[in-house]
Amino acid sequence: MSGNDNDGKNIVLMTSGSISAFKAATLASLLVKDGFHVQAVASEGGRRFLGDPTLEGLTGRPVLSDQFERGRALDHIKLADWAHLLVLYPASANRITRLRAGLADDLIGSLFLADNFRKPWWIAPAMNSNMFAHPAVTDALRVLEDWGCRVLPTGEGRLACGTVGYGRLLEPEDVFALIKEELG
Numbered sequence: 001m002s003g004n005d006n007d008g009k010n011i012v013l014m015t016s017g018s019i020s021a022f023k024a025a026t027l028a029s030l031l032v033k034d035g036f037h038v039q040a041v042a043s044e045g046g047r048r049f050l051g052d053p054t055l056e057g058l059t060g061r062p063v064l065s066d067q068f069e070r071g072r073a074l075d076h077i078k079l080a081d082w083a084h085l086l087v088l089y090p091a092s093a094n095r096i097t098r099l100r101a102g103l104a105d106d107l108i109g110s111l112f113l114a115d116n117f118r119k120p121w122w123i124a125p126a127m128n129s130n131m132f133a134h135p136a137v138t139d140a141l142r143v144l145e146d147w148g149c150r151v152l153p154t155g156e157g158r159l160a161c162g163t164v165g166y167g168r169l170l171e172p173e174d175v176f177a178l179i180k181e182e183l184g
């Protein structure tokens with residue numbers, strides 16, 4: 001993790017299990033090129049879609065995922081302190097409903113509870129339209145927003161599964177612009 005990056009540009013970029021996870025690589029690249037310090041954190045699902053070497057190569061930091069890794073046991077606390085903004089990009093339906101339940105059995109879940117909304121905590125949903133409209137997901141997003149998360153809009157259009165509708169991940173360029181706006 002980290003280093004002493006005290007210029008207000010520390011981003012924790014969390015990826016979860018969506019087919020759109022490759023877009024996190026573009027977001028990481030845009031941020032790094034603009035001088036942001038990016039620490040990638042991946043869920044098990046996220047790692048299946050986007051290889052660690054890609055994110056490590058782009059960010060210059062090993063991807064974190066195992067909260068029990070030797071020597072890194074306090075990462076969920078340290079990362080929450082280090083970050084100026086945390087963004088879950090993409091956020092899978094599973095991940096969203098798990099956060100709403102307060103489950104902390106992996107690094108993203110523990111990080112979510114450890115931060116407790118001291119820093120901007122953004123969620124960028126990405127899923128099939130039916131999943132996005134399911135009450136388990138809409139309810140979770142509403143609660144997460146009430147708690148203090150910022151839920152980014154999804155786009156409408158053709159999804160990877162072939163259907164057309166809502167649930168498409170916001171493009172990396174748009175999220176990059178929002179982060180710049182937020183952190184100046």
Ligand SMILES: Cc1cc2nc3c(=O)[nH]c(=O)nc-3n(C[C@H](O)[C@H](O)[C@H](O)COP(=O)(O)O)c2cc1C
Pocket residue numbers: 016017018019020043044045046091092093094095126127128131
């Ligand atoms: C090919 C494929 C594509 C998937 N795309 C999505 C997706 O875009 N959004 C989503 O919520 N789940 C999607 N899933 C299901 C998730 O990957 C699955 O729920 C996984 O357990 C999520 O893991 P996570 O909690 O680490 O995100 C997809 C699964 C497969 C096999």
